[in-house]
Amino acid sequence: MSHLGLKILYDIINRRDDSWAERVYAPAADLENYLRNEGITLFSLESFRPLDEFDIIGFSLQYELSYTNVLNILNLGKIPLRASDRDSARPLIIAGGPTAFNPEPLAEFIDLFVIGDGEEIINEIIDVYKEWSTKKERNGKQKLFKKLLQINTGIYIPSFYQVEYHMSGKVKSYQKTVPEAPLRIKKGIVKNLDQAPFPIMPIVPNIDIIHNRITLEIFRGCTRGCRFCQAGIIYRPVRERSVDCLLELAEKSIRQTGYEEISLSSLSSSDYSHIDEITKILVDRYQKKGVGISLPSLRIDSFSLFLAEQTQRVRKTGLTFAPEVGSERMSKIINKNVNAQDLYKTVQNALEMGWRRMKLYFMIGLPCETWDDIEDIVKLIKKVEIMGRERAGKKFLLNVSINALVPKPHTPFQWVAQEKEDQLLKKFNHIVKAVRSRNVSCRFPDTRLLLLEAVFSRGDRRLGDVIEEAFRKGCKFDSWQDYFNFESWQESFQKHNLTMSFYAHREREKDEIMPWDLIDCGVERQYLWREWEKALQGISTDDCRLIKCQGCGLESVCADTGFSGNEKI
């Protein structure tokens, strides 16, 4: 309900005359028990229709630890879990979203993955499905699948590929089982966002939910090139909406929804070419009407602070910065070029402007990280705390959120071994102890969750058995502490003779066949490898929008979308 991608697709389908979309979510334990005890099939929220009566069911895959929920939803919908157990009378099960860029762990359960932007592909899928299903004999899924292959971009049908493994467990090969299947699946790319459909009439919930506001996507993609960041690669190239288009969408959305807040959303809002212009116009137009503007994902600099100041006027809520690391050396390795001096300057400015609550994000467990780098994080936190205390005393509140690197597919760090949990825990604890103060609160995640996330991020098809096993043992909502059951996961891996360590802690070879090699995100593997080598040498890479094209492989698409480097700033 909060997720923009779902709202976009929901809107596109419901604009059609021949189809409609409804919502279903993983139910909490009390509802699940009720459904199971009464034998009620999980149903949609709009018309209370049982799940197994739908033609197509689509899952949005935002996070690896939601995979057991996918199985639970199918099961509560009285739909067989495995694609091979479903005949053509059953709904077509599709999935998309960021983690579909490594679809393999769910390959046994999902009929078809949509890779990349879904705005155009979803219509094509429905068209093909409609043609197939109106013909009298709904003759076989194979026929439907082959027709779907003709869509050409963004369609991955796992059952058309067979995987072979080496004795070591590494992938040996992918073999097509039908000649029509593509060698690699190109992701879908919407070329012009101004012309892309946007939901100006999203569902407005009657009770409060997270992100309960208008979300205006100002641009898609990011050119910063932080080496740990998957979104920065898979959403390339950068495509901006024009100011005029955004103003029109804002006006229509406010009229239709009555929301009192607009959030300008993107991966790095300060990088929008006309961010000051759009912010100023929206604030001038709507603030007096009681509609506020919010700007998440701001960079650390005075310009961003100026923007934040504009939108927030007097009420100073929190400011969030993500330096990620504490030393210049590390910042070059991850290619997030913020230095401590910039941060201090911005913090000082913010304090003078009256901000009293700040949040800092850090990431540890990075390649080439030493204890000195951990000490640098400590120093940075302490320095900010001292600055805050000097200015605001007890009123200053600093929230520190420390995370750990989970190496993701399609990133320069896809070859890296995740750091072991005991070591991560040592580092977390060290930072927490070192910065303990009444003004500072520190948070870090459960290392066992990080481990599982790492496993499924870069996992292969064999993990399907493990996920099903864990689901049968009752695993669901794995990222929720009150549900998480690590022992069941351990047992499930054991039962299928797999280890978490193989997936999480193993460094990959340069030319190793990766489970996600079938998926072509547009950025070439050689580019990622080059970036990895540069990381090891501590060399940063320029932003292709600011300096020059870095040759990531998307050059022709960039030209096609009207984007070229050097065009601004």
Add this chain to the structure above:
Amino acid sequence: MSYLYRIKYKKNGSLRFISHLDLNSLWRRVLLRAEIPVELSEGFNPRMKVSFGPALPLGLEGWQEIMELSLIEPLISEVLIDKINKAAPSGFKVIEVKPIFSQKEKISLGKLLKGFSYLVYLRFQNTILKSKKRAIQDRIELFINDLLKQKEIIIAAKTKKGITELDLRPFIQEINIICRSDSRLIIRLILSMEQGRSLNPRLIIGKLLTGLEESVIIEKIVREKFLIDSTA
């Protein structure tokens, strides 16, 4: 110049599960969608000038809820009703709009409010035999008469401070069975405010249905209307 309106509206169906706090934002969004020229507060974070009557307990329907809003230009009542209802979700409907002109009328709702009238819809479990239904209905009727005769009705009530004793009797003005059929029973409860406090009708219904929980289902509870002191 601002123009004050008192509005009666209905909140029923699945909207009865919307809390008072959520109702507040629901109202603001409806007013924004309907493009009603609501007066905004001063300051950097302007808020619509709206005020609400006493909160409806969660799960109850309200058939004549009251709220007040202040506009920057006058609107004809019918137009206001029409605009709001077109922008409202189902289960939410304005039924009356009254402009408030005089200072005398501007006395706050809280001061005028004397109590509430509730309707309680009861239904039998499917398994109950017809002959038994009558007996149960008789028993509830007896209970009501019995309750009304008592000088005090002490129950243990949960409050923020823990469990305290509460006397229900002073709140009870009337309890009547207004409909009695084979399938259901409708009871009207008139409860007054006592020292600014109101009573959740569930406390009384719970008392009436003691021992009958297995056979009777509370279908719904409705806050039928506000009792307003007309002499003030």
